[in-house]
Amino acid sequence: SHVQELWDELYPLTLRPIQRTRLVVCWPPRHGKTTSVLLMLAYLASTREIRIGYASYSTKMTEKKAAELRRYFEAAGVKCLGTLEQMSIPSTGATITLRGIGAGWTGLGYDVLVCDDPLDGREDAESVPIREGRFEAIQADFLSRMDRPNEAGVVLIQTRWHLEDPAGRAIKGDLGEPYKLTLRRALSESGEPLWPARFPASELAIIRARG
Numbered sequence: 001s002h003v004q005e006l007w008d009e010l011y012p013l014t015l016r017p018i019q020r021t022r023l024v025v026c027w028p029p030r031h032g033k034t035t036s037v038l039l040m041l042a043y044l045a046s047t048r049e050i051r052i053g054y055a056s057y058s059t060k061m062t063e064k065k066a067a068e069l070r071r072y073f074e075a076a077g078v079k080c081l082g083t084l085e086q087m088s089i090p091s092t093g094a095t096i097t098l099r100g101i102g103a104g105w106t107g108l109g110y111d112v113l114v115c116d117d118p119l120d121g122r123e124d125a126e127s128v129p130i131r132e133g134r135f136e137a138i139q140a141d142f143l144s145r146m147d148r149p150n151e152a153g154v155v156l157i158q159t160r161w162h163l164e165d166p167a168g169r170a171i172k173g174d175l176g177e178p179y180k181l182t183l184r185r186a187l188s189e190s191g192e193p194l195w196p197a198r199f200p201a202s203e204l205a206i207i208r209a210r211g
Contacts, residue, residue: 002027002031002032002184002194002195003032003036005182006025006033006036006037006182007036007040009023009025009180009182010023010036010037010040010153010155012153013040013044013112013153014040014043014044016048017148017151018111018112018151018152018153019151020149020150020151020152020153021152021153021154021155022153022154022175022177022178022179022180023153023154023155023156023179023180023182024156024158024167024170024171024179024180024181024182025037025155025156025157025158025182026158026159026160026167026181026182026183026184027159027182027183027184027194028159028184028185028186028194029159030198030199031184031186031194031195031198031199032195033157034065034116034117034157035068037114037116037155037157038065038068038069038072039072041054041069041096041112041114042069042072042073042076042078044094044112045073045078045087045089045092045094045095045096046073046076046078046089046091046092046094047092048092048094049092049093049094050092050094050095050111050112051094051095051097051108051109051110051111051112051147052094052095052096052097052110052111052112052113052114053096053097053098053105053108053110053112053113053114053142053145054066054096054097054098054113054114054116055098055099055100055101055103055105055113055114055115055116055118055138055142056100056101056115056116056117056118057100057101057117057118057119057120057124057134058100058120059085059098059099059100059103060100061100061117061120062084062085062098062099062100063084063085063098065098065116066084066085066087066096066098067084069087069096069098070084070087073089078091079091084098085097085098085099086098097110101115101118101134101137101138101141101142102133102134102137102141104141105141105142105144105145106141108145109145109146109147110145110146110147110152111146111147111148111151111152111153112152112153112154112155113142113143113145113146113152113153113154113155114154114155114156114157115138115142115154115155115156115157115166116157116158117157117158117159118134118135118137118138118156118158118166119131119134119158119161119165119166121161122161122162124161125161125162125165126161126162131162131164131165131166134166135166135169135174138156138166138175139174139175139176143175154179156170156179186199186204186207187201187204
């Protein structure tokens with residue numbers, strides 16, 4: 001399945017030390033990309049001492065994802081302390097910081113950095129100041145927080161909205177190093193849906209008709 005393919009791409013994050021990973025995940029909305037990555041982060045924090053940074057277009061959005069992550073820990077019987085912005089796992093010493101991409105990341109250091117949806121949809125992507133501002137925040141602030149870049153993982157998750165959005169620029173090499181792209185479309189060229197159990201071809205046709 002497409003989810004298993006993503007987990008295979010994330011596997012280097014589970015190695016000790018982490019194998020250098022630079023990944024761009026471009027899937028359609030509501031196809032499990034964020035949930036898959038959050039489950040991987042929960043696994044990492046539950047099994048080792050690790051520092052994880054998770055950013056999105058706003059702190060309000062990261063708070064929702066933090067609540068989801070906390071539910072995964074609870075389901076696994078893993079004690080999780082702290083706030084929705086700063087979580088810690090006493091059993092492993094892991095920490096997870098979750099905040100908006102522009103909320104300030106100075107003074108902190110991480111082993112894994114995840115930037116999930118740096119843009120809040122098409123309107124953000126069409127705005128040059130917003131688009132460039134978010135890319136600058138990723139490049140100059142967020143990614144500078146890697147303690148050991150050669151043993152760190154960076155994952156950029158985004159639905160594509162514009163040729164010059166952060167994902168597009170990462171793929172082009174504008175972040176200064178190669179990023180591997182995992183790209184999946186909701187409907188293949190042969191007409192096969194990516195996730196037929198949730199989005200059959202008939203439902204995708206309705207979504208496409210809405211524009």
